[in-house]
Amino acid sequence: MKAVVMRDKQLLVESISAPEPGHGEVLVKTLACGICGSDLHMFHHCQQVLANFKRGNIPISFDDGQDVVFGHEYCAEILDHGPGSDKRLKVGTRVCSLPFVISAQHFDHIGFSNRYPGGYGEQMVLAEQLLLPVPGDLPADIASLTEPLTVAAHAVNRARLDGSEVPVVIGCGPIGLAMIAILKSRGIGPVVAADFSAGRRALAEKMGADVVVNPAEQSPYQSWLQVAAPAGYDINGPMALLGLGLQPRPCVVFECVGVPGLIQQVIQNAPPRSRLIVVGVCMESDRIEPLIGIGKEMNVHFSFGYSAEEFAHTLHALADETLDATAMITGHVTLDGVVEAFDQLAQPDQHAKIIIRYD
Incomplete structure (x- = not known):
């Protein structure tokens, strides 16, 4: 699959192996993904951020010597189910989810992980238990603002x-x-x-x-x-x-x-x-x-993060239009435009939220 990869302190558009869903996971196609300020922080200050997380016992960690695919503000479409899935949401369902994969042994933050590539790639693996179907005809780029x-x-x-x-x-x-x-x-x-x-x-x-x-x-x-x-x-x-x-x-x-x-x-x-x-x-x-x-x-x-209930409430507020954040989106790019978007987002007068689109 095509993805923007952080490698050797650079962002590179590469062809990499598509992820495979494990037990209780689903394979999805990315429809839209926001570029977050945290992505910019991680790109420019990666080792410092990871060191501070470690000192604070915050379980977000990866090896910056290996490839990382950013992107934790996303809307996606289900392509397939891994083993042990209950398949409550069918193939073709548009979804959002908390960007976490959690087990008794591991915590992975999607987009800040070597194991779970984020929405800067054409496909992702998500935890089935955290999936939320996107209500109605809410556009994918608006749904990606949920996070x-x-x-x-x-x-x-x-x-x-x-x-x-x-x-x-x-x-x-x-x-x-x-x-x-x-x-x-x-x-x-x-x-x-x-x-x-x-x-x-x-x-x-x-x-x-x-x-x-x-x-x-x-x-x-x-x-x-x-x-x-x-x-x-x-x-x-x-x-x-x-x-x-x-x-x-x-x-x-x-x-x-x-x-x-x-x-x-x-x-x-x-x-x-x-x-x-x-x-x-x-x-x-x-x-x-x-x-x-x-x-x-x-x-x-x-304040840091959010709960699953807060996430679901926000998604539904966007769908029923009691929450309007359309003006936040000031630009769209394809994967080939992500590097330039990082440069533009460093200039505060140019953009607020740039969304990667895959249509």
């Missing part, structure tokens, strides 16, 4: 919102845009979104953000004050710090950038008793000042 949107949905669930909050989304890349889409689909808002990139700010508006800020010109927390706080509320005053007098609506900040210094920046500048949900994946060591966080009674949560 990144579920990352955002899980982060929103981690925030335990009750509807009274005014959220701030820091960073309007793919995950920030997904966060806006999830928040708006649940009626949470107004949503304040911030990004230095004019292109990404325009996409944030398309996704439904109510207030869009260039942080080079105005603090997103100043914009938050204008829509969340009563007149005269001083975000830095003693009454705010002690929770006395008229109070604003609760502030929840979703950090979707992942660069050193941003966690501290939020702790320092967000209002007292804010909730910070860290979704952006910082590839380096970072530093915070606990004294400030303690004095302001900040809550900090880290």
Whole structure:
């Protein structure tokens, strides 16, 4: 089969052997696959990422000296069933699934594995027990957004919102845009979104953000004050710090950038008793000042992944159009265009989500 292979720190379009389904697995044909920021991180910082996973006992691992086929945001079509399958979904069924293969002995993350090639290849092997049929006529490229949107949905669930909050989304890349889409689909808002990139700010508006800020010109927390706080509320005053007098609506900040210094920046500048949900994946060591966080009674949560129930809910929300993320897709390529797409995605004003298509 044809695939984009990471080999010797390069992405190469190659012809490789098609995978074969094992016990309880299915062979699928890839229909669409999103290029994820995690793929770019893994390509540029592979050894560092894998070392950090190992230190944190996170079971994502592969030998970067062997071929790896990225791609974990996909929609596919069943071609065949492996031994021991119950064949509940027939050949020809379009499916999405969590990108995992799990047993008592092994955990493999599809697309970050030597054993299980991802959606940058024409065929994949998936775990039958994790398959979800794609509802109705939902287009394959939209269905492939299920995975990144579920990352955002899980982060929103981690925030335990009750509807009274005014959220701030820091960073309007793919995950920030997904966060806006999830928040708006649940009626949470107004949503304040911030990004230095004019292109990404325009996409944030398309996704439904109510207030869009260039942080080079105005603090997103100043914009938050204008829509969340009563007149005269001083975000830095003693009454705010002690929770006395008229109070604003609760502030929840979703950090979707992942660069050193941003966690501290939020702790320092967000209002007292804010909730910070860290979704952006910082590839380096970072530093915070606990004294400030303690004095302001900040809550900090880290969010990673999602559950099977969250994944299914997101797929069905896309199908019944209670969740609209079409504007996230800013380009399509074939396998031959993946290397160029990686270069384009490094420029924030050009693209948000590029989908590999096989039609």
